[in-house]
Amino acid sequence: MSKPRWLRILRPLSPHARFVIGIASFVLPLALWGIVSYVPVVWHPQVLITDPGSVSYLDVGAHMERAAFESEVADARHEGRAPPKGVAANPIYLPSPGEVLKAFYTSFKTPPPTKDGQWLHQSLWHSIQIIFWGFVISSVFGVPLGILCGAYAAIARLSEPFVEFFRYLPAPAFGALAVAILGIYDGPKIAIIVIGTFFQQVLIIANTTRKLDPALLEAALTLGTRSRQLLTRVVIPGILPDLYRDQRILLGWAWTYLIVAELIGTTSGITWFITQQARYQHFANVYAAIAMIGIIGLGIDMLLALLGRRLFPWDRSLAKTA
Amino acid sequence: MNDIAVPAALLPSYREQSPAVRTRFDSLKAREVMLTVSHLHKNFETPGKTTVALKDINFSTHRREFLCVVGPSGCGKSTLARILAGLEEHSAGDVLLQGRPVTGPGSDRGMVFQGYTLFPWLTVKNNVMFGLEVNGHGKLESERESMQWLQLIGLEKFADAYPHQLSGGMKQRVAIVRALANQPRILLMDEPFGALDAQTRCRMQAHLLEIWRKIDITIIFITHDLDEAIFLADRILVLSAHPGEVQELIEVPVPRPRSVAQFVSPEFLTTKARLEELIHFGQQVPEEEQEQEDYPILARMTNVTDNVE
Numbered sequence: 001m002s003k004p005r006w007l008r009i010l011r012p013l014s015p016h017a018r019f020v021i022g023i024a025s026f027v028l029p030l031a032l033w034g035i036v037s038y039v040p041v042v043w044h045p046q047v048l049i050t051d052p053g054s055v056s057y058l059d060v061g062a063h064m065e066r067a068a069f070e071s072e073v074a075d076a077r078h079e080g081r082a083p084p085k086g087v088a089a090n091p092i093y094l095p096s097p098g099e100v101l102k103a104f105y106t107s108f109k110t111p112p113p114t115k116d117g118q119w120l121h122q123s124l125w126h127s128i129q130i131i132f133w134g135f136v137i138s139s140v141f142g143v144p145l146g147i148l149c150g151a152y153a154a155i156a157r158l159s160e161p162f163v164e165f166f167r168y169l170p171a172p173a174f175g176a177l178a179v180a181i182l183g184i185y186d187g188p189k190i191a192i193i194v195i196g197t198f199f200q201q202v203l204i205i206a207n208t209t210r211k212l213d214p215a216l217l218e219a220a221l222t223l224g225t226r227s228r229q230l231l232t233r234v235v236i237p238g239i240l241p242d243l244y245r246d247q248r249i250l251l252g253w254a255w256t257y258l259i260v261a262e263l264i265g266t267t268s269g270i271t272w273f274i275t276q277q278a279r280y281q282h283f284a285n286v287y288a289a290i291a292m293i294g295i296i297g298l299g300i301d302m303l304l305a306l307l308g309r310r311l312f313p314w315d316r317s318l319a320k321t322a
Numbered sequence: 323m324n325d326i327a328v329p330a331a332l333l334p335s336y337r338e339q340s341p342a343v344r345t346r347f348d349s350l351k352a353r354e355v356m357l358t359v360s361h362l363h364k365n366f367e368t369p370g371k372t373t374v375a376l377k378d379i380n381f382s383t384h385r386r387e388f389l390c391v392v393g394p395s396g397c398g399k400s401t402l403a404r405i406l407a408g409l410e411e412h413s414a415g416d417v418l419l420q421g422r423p424v425t426g427p428g429s430d431r432g433m434v435f436q437g438y439t440l441f442p443w444l445t446v447k448n449n450v451m452f453g454l455e456v457n458g459h460g461k462l463e464s465e466r467e468s469m470q471w472l473q474l475i476g477l478e479k480f481a482d483a484y485p486h487q488l489s490g491g492m493k494q495r496v497a498i499v500r501a502l503a504n505q506p507r508i509l510l511m512d513e514p515f516g517a518l519d520a521q522t523r524c525r526m527q528a529h530l531l532e533i534w535r536k537i538d539i540t541i542i543f544i545t546h547d548l549d550e551a552i553f554l555a556d557r558i559l560v561l562s563a564h565p566g567e568v569q570e571l572i573e574v575p576v577p578r579p580r581s582v583a584q585f586v587s588p589e590f591l592t593t594k595a596r597l598e599e600l601i602h603f604g605q606q607v608p609e610e611e612q613e614q615e616d617y618p619i620l621a622r623m624t625n626v627t628d629n630v631e
Binding site for chain 1: 443452
């Protein structure tokens with residue numbers, strides 16, 4: 001009996017199966033979330049009060065544990081009072097997919113709660129700027145140093161042991177120090193992203209550089225290339241597609257440092273929005289904002305992948321994976 | 323390989339040359355010496371052990387000679403090519419190109435490798451231009467020359483293609499003209515057709531001879547394929563293994579121009595018989611390697627009941 005193609009080891013999928021399974025990758029978790037939210041018998045550990053009846057401390061719209069609600073109902077019945085009424089509900093921190101979807105729109109339309117606060121789009125833009133500058137500053141130093149480490153064993157030996165040590169230090173640990181040095185606004189936030197990215201960047205790019213086929217260097221040498229030209233004419237163009245891929249992965253890394261970074265000093269950007277909304281228990285907005293980070297991150301990565309295929313038409317591995 | 327067993331007694335000696343062949347060799351030797359290798363040694367140092375890769379290699383080639391280097395695996399023929407190219411340092415002795423010592427890689431010696439070493443990020447045309455550009459030629463001039471080279475090998479239509487779009491044979495043709503575009507004095511080829519299939523390989527050999535006829539180039543061609551060596555070479559340098567030493571420098575008595583039909587000519591067969599004698603029987607295999615070569619005799623599995631031979 002032949003197994004379907006998608007169950008065979010190391011077999012690529014047909015384009016149709018790729019598409020369908022790719023969609024399922026998002027549909028399945030959403031469906032699970034939908035079931036938990038919309039099917040009352042699944043989970044729903046709480047009760048949303050629709051009529052407090054004779055229970056004085058209950059209000060319409062309040063949540064309470066199902067067991068407590070049921071004992072109130074039993075008590076009221078026993079004593080001949082009007083029992084409270086309610087519907088099964090999930091805790092307030094788990095809004096339904098529909099509510100979150102609505103929040104995608106409403107959160108942009110909701111004015112900031114305080115006068116000096118920021119609208120959501122302003123918060124997002126601020127976060128994107130933090131990421132951008134953190135990543136650019138890290139790359140300006142990290143990419144050249146990585147390439148040099150990969151190309152020259154002496155530079156690698158001089159810097160890599162220290163970098164190797166430093167990358168184990170959690171970037172947020174430098175938060176207080178960064179505030180002391182750079183103030184409370186954007187400086188320390190960018191610094192955390194730089195610290196979180198730079199050390200990985202040096203090591204990853206050094207490794208990518210080392211993977212360049214040495215036969216290409218030898219071919220260039222026998223064509224009369226002088227050693228100082230080797231770097232610009234062979235090493236850099238040779239690793240460029242891989243370097244670009246590394247940068248995409250590192251940019252994703254930088255995003256994961258964003259929330260921690262924005263908590264340092266004065267909370268700002270999307271993190272400020274999220275903490276504000278959570279404080280007012282607008283959890284649908286919180287989920288929407290978190291999802292937006294994912295959408296922006298994935299969107300930028302897909303754009304960069306597309307751009308990469310344009311930039312490096314000779315790269316075979318890019319055509320295969322992207 | 324076509325291993326036709328012909329009793330050696332029926333063949334003429336490989337040293338016998340027809341008058342035309344002798345005249346060719348006389349004129350070849352009358353040309354100036356291009357490369358001289360004298361008392362060349364190469365040792366590889368590993369902790370606690372020194373391996374002699376090449377021992378006292380002496381030979382010289384003349385301008386426009388086609389010299390093949392053959393030998394069993396491990397005889398250091400690739401190392402020799404890399405030393406000549408300047409990619410590896412030798413331990414003792416001299417390598418002189420037109421009287422000047424070779425100290426490192428340079429554009430006066432082109433090299434074609436077995437693996438495909440075209441730059442994947444450059445188009446075919448830009449690959450051929452590479453050597454010209456790094457040696458300070460202008461872009462326009464390099465481009466014009468590069469197109470001429472591509473015309474020579476009939477690949478001008480692929481000028482803007484990337485290497486990954488070419489077949490193996492096409493890639494090696496581009497690699498050859500990329501090396502030739504610098505107008506080196508010597509072209510070193512380290513088993514350049516080793517990765518090609520038999521048919522492509524045959525066509526490439528003929529193609530290479532065609533290129534060699536047309537331009538002023540001395541070729542040193544490393545191979546382990548004896549037919550290939552006889553088909554291409556004026557002279558064949560035979561190395562032995564452990565350590566790599568020159569066994570003989572054979573003058574190939576097969577007349578030129580060469581054709582596939584000559585593979586069964588008496589001159590060809592006698593040369594091949596001599597090469598096989600030198601390579602397969604003429605050397606002592608060190609004991610530790612000999613043991614590896616003894617494959618165990620297998621007992622027949624009990625569920626096998628019929629004979630295939």
